[in-house]
Amino acid sequence: MTKRAENRTLAILATDGFEQVELTSPKEAIENAGGTCKIVSPNDQRIQGNKHREHGDWFDVDVKLDEAKAEDFDALLIPGGLFNPDALRRNSKALAFASAFFEQKKPVFSICHGPQVLISAGLVNGRKMTGFSAIQQDLKNAGAVVTDEPVVVDEGLVTSRNPDDLGQFNAKIVEEICEGKHAAQRESVTA
Template identity: 75%
Template sequence: MSNQRAEGRKLAILAADGFEQIELTSPKEAIEAAGGETKIVSIEKGFIHANKHREHGDSFHVDMSLEEAKADDFDALLIPGGLFSPDALRTNDRAKDFVSKFFEQKKPVFAICHGPQVLISANLVDGREVTGFPAIQQDLRNAGGKVKDQSVVVDGGLVTSRSPDDLGDFNAKIVEEICEGKHARQLESVTA
């Protein structure tokens, strides 16, 4: 892991029921180990339930609802994958608006596995280099993304990854990018 320090950096983790547990916990631990802070944001307050592949996972306390959360209060955003969480988020207008604000504010956004589906529905993929779980790579292409089949793809503050197998590379990039701060390229996909 990197020696970079993320003190004073705050990561929003946007998830709903049915997220892939390791895709939330592993990056969360990486940011916290580097000195950063994390908050779980979801559609409603209470608890959200994880999956461990096809099995039920643990429950996680939601720190704030989308109604309460503001992109202004965070330095970066993480969208874990899983089969059900991205589906719930991509059809939620507040979730899409929350994600879009990070791009408008030129802040790093991290999405893994099926997480990039939220970016597709928020119209944030067109012209960007991305990756995702193999089953959604064609969806990313259809949305105008330039898909690369790599463990992690970085495009001006947008960091995407394929699956839990790639978490080592993904976590290292998350820490690096949150330490770097804002990226001018993030805004291009919103204003283009």
């Protein structure tokens, strides 16, 4: 097994109600490639996942959002679920944290409903993206160029639709975090 992602650290921005497998599966992929993952959350100590609509497991928070800095990480993952993105998109510190990764040209990964956070941060206009079928129109309304594919890659921004796509999504996450900064990563394209 190669350790391609050695010395790379992925920030996972999440709060209660994230779709559990959308956090655990990418985390496992990065760790299997030799990287490190840190859960960043507005919660102090623990967050609870969801397994579809049922409560899932509890996970320790590694870094409180108030103390997190994008410069301490190589990339950002925003998992979906119904409640996680909805709470994060109303949190100004979460939006600023996500925006900082774009400003620093670092890879950003988001799956399912996770791109709603990027919509609220004003980061999707002109970007090629996908997301869960229920938010694809929201992405279009915010100016994204949306296709219904398992994984869409746009200069360091990697989006995916749902847990069925995790195999392809995880492979792209590992590839992109290993590539590092993307000179063409941008916040959005102005009209």
